[in-house]
Amino acid sequence: MEVKDKKTKEKGILKRIAGPVVTAVNLDAHMYDVVKVGNEELMGEVIKISGEDIIIQVYEDTSGIKPGEPVINTGLSLAAELGPGLLTSIYDGIQRPLSVLVDKMGDFIQRGVSAPGLSHEKKWTFKPVKKAGDKVEAGTIIGEVQETNIVHRIMIPPNAKPGTIKTIKNGDFTVDETVCVLEDGREFPMIQRWPVRVPRPVKEKKNPTIPLITGQRILDGLFPIAKGGTAAIPGPFGSGKTVTQQQLAKWSDAEIVVYIGCGERGNEMTEVLTEFPHLEDPKSGKPLMERTVLIANTSNMPVAAREASVYTGITIAEYFRDMGYDVSLMADSTSRWAEAMREISSRLEEMPGEEGYPAYLAARLSEFYERAGLVTTLNGQSGSVSVIGAVSPPGGDFSEPVTQGTLRIVKVFWALDAKLSQRRHFPAINWLNSYSLYLDSLHDWYDKEVSPEWNKIRSWAMEVLQKEAELQEIVQLVGSDALPEAEQVTIEVARMIREIFLQQNAYDAVDTFCDMKKQYDMMKTIRLYSELAYAAQAAGVSPAQINATKSKNDLPQIKFIKDYKPALEKIEKEMDAEFTALRSAA
């Protein structure tokens, strides 16, 4: 698609410069037009029109720019370039490839350099899947490019009118070369441009019914997110937002991953860049980097580009969804995005809402999360975008506007807890405060794909944890020995669920990923222990004797063992024997 020219290009002049927000006059402009600011032609976007004044946010540093310098309106909207070459790329917030920027301006980010999102020189092998005479319409897949191990499907842009193919090519082309000509004369290259602030159209939104399996026990096991779902992961600094997001980027069973480092650390992006090429997808065995697109607008890069980064990311995600892929998008951190909005808004001297955030904060948040979903694409396939947003509340206080605005929209809440992270209980997700609203819609999937027992066992585990929390209040007052004997068993079982099942070390080669089968097996053994222990207690065995059983001591080791089955069976057998002996002695 071509983003339509709204008018002839216009040239105005700068009147005022105050940081990332500048004012121009004598300029014919519409909201969100992309403009070139100053003699160096820095990229900017119109964000407010007030009388003669055209107010522009600039995506680069404005130092040294003077009133009187020119401003040129391109008449285009801020758009992403979509086509082969996206995968394995790392972009800044306005889709400039960081590797190209290093080539053009060295190790430090300078300004005034433009760089297109896709290579316009590289040739890709285009294989048509349609032929002359075939009817096409918006979204129709006309051909394929083997981009990495992923097949990049070339589509008719979403807003094109239907037509009939006159010629379609086969061979090596740049993204700009025409690969398909329709009978009415329209020519299509592989590239599409899409304005990032506008959601790409779909045929229909559906209700998600399949979980996004992440290999993280507390997520898949207790608080699952569906493919096409939304989740928020708020937490104070150092509680595990980034590690969790990176775990999802690594191990979730999405086909495409878009990872947005929005106003966060440079070193974290380096970590992804150095690590991902060496990691393999547990299913396909292919390097994880091959399915990944990274967007890195770190905290010290311009704030206006940080504001845009989230839109650039979700547009790329939607594009792959339109090919029929399951895409997952992580945004770390949406709070930095909100702060960028706040910073720009305060420079516009807008009336501030709560805590200085603009009044439209909640609207922007919900518009963003609404771009997630399981859909029927224009070409009738099923595709999804799952969105997982990190939230960084000031002082770790969840009552602030970004957390609250997010919780009103998302369906899954993974509440990070500083108390847990301080004792190195990772992932530090609080099992009492977190929730997933997808449990009902995913019920059948777990029934069928894991075990008919799974849903019951999950409820059982949640009950034990809930019960433990109540008992802990009593323990805090009187000590654990004062509890009734059956409840002392409950305390021990809850400890096992926490330490064995919930705790999962992202840095352990084996434990970093745990499939549903193993999750189920682990939980089943804990429940077996629980049943044996209660039975023994009822038969008169003392809690001290129960706690002293040796068979359970090897259970925590199971998570570090790849081929865990034999060890687990051995533990279960020993447990059974040990408790049988205890019961008969009692």
Place this chain on the structure above:
Amino acid sequence: MKEYRTINKIAGPLLFVEKTEPIGYGELVNIVLFDGSIKRGQVLDTSDELVVVQVFETTAGIGKDSGVRFTGETIKMPVGRDMLGRILSGGGKPIDGGPEIVPEKRLDITGAAINPWARGSPNEFIQTGISTIDGTNTLVRGQKLPIFSGAGLPHNTIALQIARQAKVLGAKEEFAVVFAAMGITKEEANYFMQDFERTGALERAVVFLNLADDPAVERIITPRLALTTAEYLAFDLGMHVLVILTDMTNYCEALRQIGAAREEVPGRRGYPGYMYTDLAGIYERAGIVKGKKGSITQFPILTMPGDDITHPIPDLTGYITEGQIVVSRELHRKGIYPPINVLPSLSRLMNLGIGAKHTREDHKKVSDQLYAAYAEGNDLRGLVAIVGKDALSERDRMFLEFADLFENRFVRQGYDEDRTITGTLDLGWELLATLPVEQLVRIDRELINKYHPKFRNVPKAT
């Protein structure tokens, strides 16, 4: 250069200048007083009608009759190799009686962001000789690791011990220390300077001093001057640079003061809404650049107002830095040095710098287990206060004792005690060995068999 005498308003550190030719945003401004002395400032807002200038020194003596010269360039800092061993003011002027700096280069003090693509991955273990850092919150080269402290706590002593002892094992490379003081007392500054002189570190150091009685607004540029110098030493001259910034709390106060003068809508507790971005512009100037020899490791120090870690200064810092070392008043009262509370402390880059390749294969798991056991023991202290020791189970009593042992053996060490990493890890095992082996659930059997004192049958470390 044209001189304007059109100041029409002075508010706090801000000058409002009228009727100028077009002036560039961010330009360096010289303000000429009646006696010919010059003060420096920077353009914050520029338009046809009005230019707003932020002055970096006191505005005392500036009046409507003062001259304003716009230099046409952003603030630059002259840098050169002979800065090593020099003491400069918080504004970058020599105050040690020595000659002016002979510049080899003049660099923009705001610095440009390192392109994430160009960053190298920090993974070289720095041994500080302090167990609570090396063992449980490991520092790596290129990391930014602040010290969160409180008024009256020994953060300066800790910072100095780190500066003295920090080394990369087996490496003999050029290193330097850049020390930037913001609003600290003369006495504190002397404490640092005397230690630098005593140990000969001054020769390899560049010192920037903005003291408590120096202009507060100057503090806005002090860390930027220091980091510009550090970048030159690291990325032009290939040195490994340790940057100590103290006290970042004073920096943030200065930032708030300017925000108020500009009549901005304040954020939390009156600090500007852009403080996160502003601090990131300082802290992110740490790291490694691929293909370049040097590195910048940052040790910002801040005092938490009211010991409150959720206060915006430590909060925003923690959101940017790669962990934090938290100094605890409680441990200090118990007479433990260094009073580092490991529970809220964290080093996020630890995992990159430890393990078989860097320290020892058991490092991560030992650290995790020490944490878990100490956290559990520490929690039980609250319970003991209510129900007494006797109400505890056997298991709980062991953890309670472990917590004391941990504080007295692992945390406590001498001001000059430089522990090796093997010593620290062996000490960790020795303490863990006081717990039943089946309680060591964070460690896999293999490592237990290899390193646990009960199983390994090798002589104990001292």
